[in-house]
Amino acid sequence: MVRLLGKVAGMTGPLPERRTALAEEMCDLVDADFWMWVHTHLPQGSQRPTAFNVLHGRMSERQLVVFYENSYEPELQTPEMAPLLKLMRRGKPFTRRRSQMIDDRAWYDSPHVRLVRKPAGIDDFIFSLYPLGDDCWSAFGFHRTYGRPVFTPEQARMIHIIASEIPWLHHHQPPENANTLLPALTPRLCTVMGLLIEGYNRKQIANQLSLSEHTVRGYISDVYRHFKVRSHVELIQRFAQGNGQDITPPT
The missing domain is CATH 1.10.10.10 (Winged helix-like DNA-binding domain superfamily/Winged helix DNA-binding domain)
Incomplete structure (x- = not known):
């Protein structure tokens, strides 16, 4: 974590390139198989956040398609959506493992997981979200393919600590005081x-x-x-x- 934060301090170039470089190393740090970093909008009263500024790495074509379907197809009832919305409504940064949001039985018995996630090889995850104001969020997702061990509390904590130390990198556009926020x-x-x-x-x-x-x-x-x-x-x-x-x- 120390090395990554130091590396971020020396990064130059557009924000998406810096986010990608950081996410790739975080993916290795927690032994994830693929990752996504999106900005998402959740208006008051909405039952589904809408993703934009999507970055991703190490995903198969099918996994990417499933992500977009989950984001934009309202009839798809993804099992993690209800607990995720509940956490987002609090308006505070948070990081959660899949097992903290939905237990194993409910997850693996879910028709969506059996019929969509499993064939695409999408299983356990860590989500880390940071509020940006105006109902927008910066959201990490680190995922493991189906059948691999679940993420540990220690791995989620590493993700959370790193995400908490880079507020300037979460924003869609650099804040006006970005230079003073750079580590x-x-x-x-x-x-x-x-x-x-x-x-x-x-x-x-x-x-x-x-x-x-x-x-x-x-x-x-x-x-x-x-x-x-x-x-x-x-x-x-x-x-x-x-x-x-x-x-x-x-x-």
Whole structure:
């Protein structure tokens, strides 16, 4: 995750190219088989979001067709739609595994899954959505083909933490203050951040990198300032626990 966030900081070019490069690496990170990143519109009262600005990778032709059918054919009752809409109505960022939204029995007994998803090889997923305002969302989907193991909570948390740290990359157009939102993480800062997350203290980092403790103190301050944390413990918690929006709250 640290390496990816550092890489994003140095990306140039159009936003779709940067999103694609990031999604490809996130796909490898969680061992997904294919991915999609879309902007979607959900007007008040609508029962189905409408996708636009679609990006995808590693999908078969049939899988892509199924995605578009699911997005635009109102008579198709996809089993995850009701819990997904419920989460979107809250208007907050969230990440969910398929099993958090619909249990195994309901999923595999669904006619849609048996007749559409299974023949296309589409099974488990992680969805991560970020609200953009005006009823629009930025939405990741990472998928596994039929019959593979389900995604783990740890894999969903990695997706959620990365998605939470790139608000500027979610937008359809770069925000006016995009330059100030770009992660100003140099390779050295990424190295220091990685060692901090591994539990190294200032003295240990200085020894490992052959730097003075004074220099390392400055680097650590820069990392804290960027991620808006006040302590080593808070930084570790942020990358180990995220903000909790990948966890289904108890009922």
